[in-house]
């Protein structure tokens with residue numbers, strides 16, 4: 001039976017050495033996608049490159065440093081980018097559709113369901129969805145270069161079988177190979193811990209925005225979702241087919257066994273939720289969250305960074321500042337500043353209504 005595969009391709013891979021979109025590479029990628037579709041697989045492509053293409057269209061020789069100019073470049077470049085894909089795919093008789101998303105669109109439950117229905121219908125119709133951020137309105141996502149995470153969100157939204165990031169490098173190395181010639185390729189990662197995070201540095205080219213760090217964040221989300229993720233070199237020989245078939249140089253992020261397959265709502269909170277602040281927790285609380293699937297209680301909270309309201313999504317940071325989880329808080333930042341570090345029975349003496357209230361209930365908490 002066919003599989004559902006999401007590919008993400010980065011700007012540094014799409015652009016040629018002359019600073020223009022490498023149409024020959026786009027053709028090779030599309031030919032492989034068409035081959036996979038002929039085999040019965042369903043494919044979604046998340047393509048960066050709008051700002052890089054627009055930069056050349058609008059005559060900028062250097063990467064613009066201000067956000068409005070980058071957004072203007074992305075808006076101008078997106079039309080050319082999608083036109084090239086449409087032209088190349090038409091040669092194989094495949095139609096494509098442009099899907100522009102922001103994180104905000106899928107945080108809202110209606111937006112989430114509408115996006116999922118649109119993807120399903122496009123795939124039923126045999127159309128290739130080509131996804132990018134709607135850069136005009138998503139400044140925060142844009143400046144963080146988050147298409148790696150957008151691909152992860154799309155993969156979880158459509159419950160993909162596999163997520164493949166096509167990069168300008170073979171995979172995750174033990175250190176940034178640009179600065180450390182002794183670095184070696186890591187072939188398999190089962191857990192994104194502090195050690196793995198420490199390996200990943202920023203982007204090496206003037207086009208790439210997130211570097212390995214954003215790919216590792218995406219991998220952590222995919223491990224939580226139980227969707228295997230691969231990073232490989234997009235320009236490698238038959239890279240897409242090889243990645244789909246589990247061959248070639250690459251890094252695979254996969255849980256042993258079946259993976260965790262978190263509930264859809266938790267995944268949605270953890271992946272799509274725009275965080276309004278953070279709470280820092282102690283080592284004991286970290287262990288309870290990670291090993292026992294516990295709710296987060298005020299006693300384990302050591303610091304609060306807001307402002308946020310009850311019902312907002314917040315990041316949960318471990319003692320070393322590392323992202324441990326994300327969830328929906330039942331306390332505002334003002335209230336939590338007053339009660340953090342206290343046991344529930346102590347809190348109940350002066351706020352009886354909080355006698356039994358965790359900061360984040362385990363059903364609304366995604367532990368990475």
Ligand SMILES: Nc1ncnc2c1ncn2[C@@H]1O[C@H](COP(=O)(O)OP(=O)(O)O)[C@@H](O)[C@H]1O
Pocket residue numbers: 009010011012013166167168169171172173174175176177178199200201202203204205207208209210211212213
């Ligand atoms: N540990 C690491 N392993 C591999 N690459 C790394 C590492 N740390 C930093 N990098 C950099 O990340 C780059 C890939 O990210 P990026 O340039 O953003 O590409 P893309 O356009 O594919 O998103 C690599 O070319 C390399 O310069």
Ligand SMILES: N[C@@H](CCC(=O)OP(=O)(O)O)C(=O)O
Pocket residue numbers: 009010011012047048049050051052074132133135142144145146147148207208209210211
């Ligand atoms: N949405 C932006 C790209 C953002 C991004 O994540 O870029 P990249 O690091 O090249 O995958 C664009 O199309 O230019």
